[in-house]
Amino acid sequence: MTDQPKQFPEFYVTAPQPCPYLAGRLERKLFTHLTHDKPQPLIDNLLKGGFRRSQNIAYMPYCDGCNACVSVRVLVDQFEPGRTQRRLRERNRDLVARRVAAVPTAEQYSLFRRYIDARHSDGGMADMTVLDYAMMVEDSIISTFLTEYRVKPPHAFERGLDNRPELWPLKAVALCDRLSDGVSMVYSFYDPEDEKRSLGAQMILEHIDYTKRLGLPYLYLGYWINGSRKMSYKMRYQPQERLGPNGWVKVDPATIEADTRNVVPARPLRMPVRMPHK
Numbered sequence: 001m002t003d004q005p006k007q008f009p010e011f012y013v014t015a016p017q018p019c020p021y022l023a024g025r026l027e028r029k030l031f032t033h034l035t036h037d038k039p040q041p042l043i044d045n046l047l048k049g050g051f052r053r054s055q056n057i058a059y060m061p062y063c064d065g066c067n068a069c070v071s072v073r074v075l076v077d078q079f080e081p082g083r084t085q086r087r088l089r090e091r092n093r094d095l096v097a098r099r100v101a102a103v104p105t106a107e108q109y110s111l112f113r114r115y116i117d118a119r120h121s122d123g124g125m126a127d128m129t130v131l132d133y134a135m136m137v138e139d140s141i142i143s144t145f146l147t148e149y150r151v152k153p154p155h156a157f158e159r160g161l162d163n164r165p166e167l168w169p170l171k172a173v174a175l176c177d178r179l180s181d182g183v184s185m186v187y188s189f190y191d192p193e194d195e196k197r198s199l200g201a202q203m204i205l206e207h208i209d210y211t212k213r214l215g216l217p218y219l220y221l222g223y224w225i226n227g228s229r230k231m232s233y234k235m236r237y238q239p240q241e242r243l244g245p246n247g248w249v250k251v252d253p254a255t256i257e258a259d260t261r262n263v264v265p266a267r268p269l270r271m272p273v274r275m276p277h278k
Contacts, residue, residue: 009038009046013062020123021228022068030062034141043142044180050243052222053177053186055139061223068226071243073182073218075250076211078239085205085236092202095149095172097210098165102144104134108173111189118192136175136187143178144186147210149203172199174207182218183211204237 009032016026034043034056043058050071051058061069081089109130116125128136137146150168172190176183185207190199204221211219224242225231234240241248 009033009042009058016064019063021225021230022066025066026063028062028064029059031057031059034058036141040142041180047142047177047179047184047220048181053140053142053184055135056141068228069223070226071220071222072224072234072240072251073220073243073248074208074237074240075217076182076208076219077217079208079212079237081205082236085201088198088202089205092197092199094152095197095202096152096165096168097206098148098150099210100146100148102137102140102146102175104130104137106130107170108137108146108148109133111170111173111191115189115192140177145176145178147174147176147203147207149173149190149199149206171197172203174203176207179216179218179220182216182220183207183214184220185222201233201236208237 011030011032014029014031016028019025019027032046032051034053046058047053051060063069112128112133116123116128120126137144148170149172150165150170152165152168171194172188174188175186177186185204188200188203190203191197204219208219211217218241219237221234221237221240223231224234238253239250241250243249
C-alpha cells in the first residue's frame with residue numbers, strides 16, 4: 001500500500017437544486033475535501049484550475065447542459081483603470097487597507113451581519129451565526145488572509161489615533177487566498193449604507209494593486225456567469241482571462257461588449273453556508 005490514494009482527491013457531486021443565478025435552471029456542484037494529507041501543489045492547482053474554496057471544500061459548477069459559469073482572472077500588470085475607476089480611487093483616498101491574519105473578530109461579524117441583512121436577507125447565508133462566520137474565516141489549510149478597510153478619522157494625530165488604525169471605523173473586509181500565481185478573492189462584505197464609496201468595486205481595485213505589488217500576475221475573481229446581471233460587474237476589470245476547454249484564454253474586447261448586453265436580472269442568492277459565493 002502507498003499513500004497515493006490518500007493524496008489524490010476524491011470527488012463528489014451534489015444533488016440538483018434551483019440555480020440561484022439563472023431562472024429555470026438547475027445547478028450541481030463537483031466538490032472535494034481539502035485535507036492536510038493532500039499536497040499543497042495539488043490544492044494550488046485545483047484553485048488555479050477553476051475550483052473555488054469555501055472553508056476546506058473546493059467546488060466547481062457541474063451542471064447538466066449548462067456552461068454559463070466561467071472562471072475569470074484579471075491580468076494585473078496590464079490593468080489600467082478607467083476614468084470611473086480613477087474617480088472611485090480618489091473618492092476613497094481616506095480608506096486604508098490593512099492586511100491581517102485570518103482571525104475573526106466581533107467587529108467584523110457585526111459588519112458582516114449588517115451587510116447580509118441589507119443585501120442578502122433571503123439568501124443561504126442569512127442565518128449564519130458568529131460561529132459560522134468564524135469557521136468561514138479560520139477553516140483553511142492554505143495561505144489565507146483578511147484585508148480590513150478602515151476610514152482614517154479627521155484629526156487622527158491630535159486624537160492619538162494616528163498610529164492605531166485598529167480603532168478607525170471598519171468599512172469593508174475581504175477574505176482572500178494566496179496562490180502560487182496570484183490572489184483569489186474568496187468573499188467580501190462592506191458597509192451597506194455607504195453607497196457613495198462603491199466599496200465592492202474599491203476592494204477589487206485595491207487587490208489588483210496589491211497583487212501587482214506582490215509580483216504575482218493574476219487576481220482571481222471567481223465565476224462570471226453568462227446571462228446573469230449579478231455577475232456582470234466582473235467584466236469591468238480588464239484585461240482578463242477566462243478558463244475554457246483549452247485553458248486560460250485572454251478575452252477579446254468585442255466579446256466583452258456583447259456579453260455585457262446579454263444579461264438578465266439575477267434571482268435572490270440562495271447558497272449553502274459552506275459555499276458563500278461564486
